[in-house]
Amino acid sequence: MSKPAKTIIEYRNYDLPEYFPVLLLCGEQWRISDIPSGILHFHNCLEIGICESDSGTMEFMDERLSFHAGDITIVASNISHTTYSSPGTASKWSYIFVDIQELFHPMFPIDAFDRAEDVQRLINNYFGILPGTVYPEIYSIVLAVVRELQKKEINYQFSVRGLLMSLIVKLLPVYYQQGICATEEEHEKTLVIAPALDYIRENYMQDFSMEYLAGLCHLSPTHFRRLFTSIMGNGPLRYLNRTRIQKAATMLRTTEMPILSISEEVGFQSLSSFNRHFAEDFGKSPKDWRKKAVATQNPSVRKFSGWMAPPKMS
Numbered sequence: 001m002s003k004p005a006k007t008i009i010e011y012r013n014y015d016l017p018e019y020f021p022v023l024l025l026c027g028e029q030w031r032i033s034d035i036p037s038g039i040l041h042f043h044n045c046l047e048i049g050i051c052e053s054d055s056g057t058m059e060f061m062d063e064r065l066s067f068h069a070g071d072i073t074i075v076a077s078n079i080s081h082t083t084y085s086s087p088g089t090a091s092k093w094s095y096i097f098v099d100i101q102e103l104f105h106p107m108f109p110i111d112a113f114d115r116a117e118d119v120q121r122l123i124n125n126y127f128g129i130l131p132g133t134v135y136p137e138i139y140s141i142v143l144a145v146v147r148e149l150q151k152k153e154i155n156y157q158f159s160v161r162g163l164l165m166s167l168i169v170k171l172l173p174v175y176y177q178q179g180i181c182a183t184e185e186e187h188e189k190t191l192v193i194a195p196a197l198d199y200i201r202e203n204y205m206q207d208f209s210m211e212y213l214a215g216l217c218h219l220s221p222t223h224f225r226r227l228f229t230s231i232m233g234n235g236p237l238r239y240l241n242r243t244r245i246q247k248a249a250t251m252l253r254t255t256e257m258p259i260l261s262i263s264e265e266v267g268f269q270s271l272s273s274f275n276r277h278f279a280e281d282f283g284k285s286p287k288d289w290r291k292k293a294v295a296t297q298n299p300s301v302r303k304f305s306g307w308m309a310p311p312k313m314s
Contacts, residue, residue: 010041011282014097015250020157021045021102022164024149026094032056032085040080044246046123048096048167049073049083050142056085060127067091070132072142074171079127094146100168103161111194119168122175130174138174141167193217193228196236204243205267210236241277244268248278252290259286 016023034056055068060081067073067083069091075081085091100123101110113119132139145163148156195216199208213236214224228236244266251262263274263286278286 010039011044012041013044013249015254016045016097016099016102018102019106020160021099022149022160023097024094024146025097026146026150028092030093030095031090032083032093034085034087034089036084037082040082042080043075043077043097045077045097045099047073047075048098048142048145049075050094050139050146052092052094054085054089054091056083056089056091058083058129065129067129068131070139072130072132072135072139073128074130075127076122076124079125081127096142096145096149098164100164103164107161108165111198113168117194118172118175122168122171126171126175128174128178135170135174138167138170141170192219193224193231196224196228200236200240200243204240204247205265207267207269240267242281245278245281248274248286249282249289252286259290262286 014023036057036059040059049072051067051069051071051073053069055066058065058067058073058081060079083093101120104110110116110119110123130138141163145160145167148159148163196213199213199216210225211221214221217224219227225235228239232239234242248262248266251257251265252259255262257265259274260271263271266274268274268277275285278284278289282289284292
């Protein structure tokens with residue numbers, strides 16, 4: 001018996017501006033083929049889509065959902081998926097890619113929300129298709145965000161921040177209704193490690209011990225490591241190094257800094273350690289990854305960068 005075909009998954013990284021990490025992709029070129037690509041992908045940020053015409057299918061790892069014109073799609077950063085239109089059609093879309101946590105952080109951090117850990121789960125783990133006829137408020141908010149990003153009138157960034165904050169608030173009840181609400185025990189666990197997550201986010205480039213993080217959470221090092229791993233899926237050191245690698249990837253593509261300087265800038269003590277961790281996450285050395293990213297002049301299809309136009313199917 002032949003082995004089942006291995007699922008191919010691509011990672012697409014969008015380099016979003018630091019101050020205003022939002023990207024709008026829209027226009028007549030954003031029509032999705034009716035030919036399934038056979039490749040799932042995931043992003044480094046939240047994807048919000050609005051289907052403007054026709055219908056089709058969104059395929060996830062173990063689920064297929066139908067979409068129609070007027071639907072809003074929400075796909076969290078680590079959810080593998082692909083989209084294709086119904087036979088004989090080419091559905092038209094507008095997409096918003098956004099780093100919600102960074103967008104809110106300067107003025108209204110995620111931690112300020114009631115049950116903030118559910119907001120974190122929503123933006124990192126949720127996917128769904130929401131018909132505009134069933135969720136008219138959500139549809140109106142997303143449409144307003146698209147229009148603000150198209151017009152770019154004075155202070156539009158503040159308007160977009162407010163609209164997206166309202167969107168997250170409106171999405172939370174949907175999240176709960178669909179049974180994705182965390183248990184009280186999970187809430188309590190996440191709150192316990194919140195000081196460590198906050199510290200890593202703000203100080204990833206610094207040299208600190210896992211024992212220090214455990215102390216911030218008032219836990220023994222052994223209990224802290226066990227609890228952190230059960231909640232985040234990775235140990236605290238692995239989580240820290242992944243945070244550093246993601247920051248380094250952005251610097252590799254957007255600056256001409258030497259690789260050694262970048263490795264030091266994000267907190268690695270040796271170049272060999274940086275190279276090893278980078279290869280684990282991206283499948284290439286930093287040098288080879290940067291060379292491919294810089295040399296590729298056509299941005300429409302890249303394995304490690306966000307698609308700026310939909311793929312062309314033969």
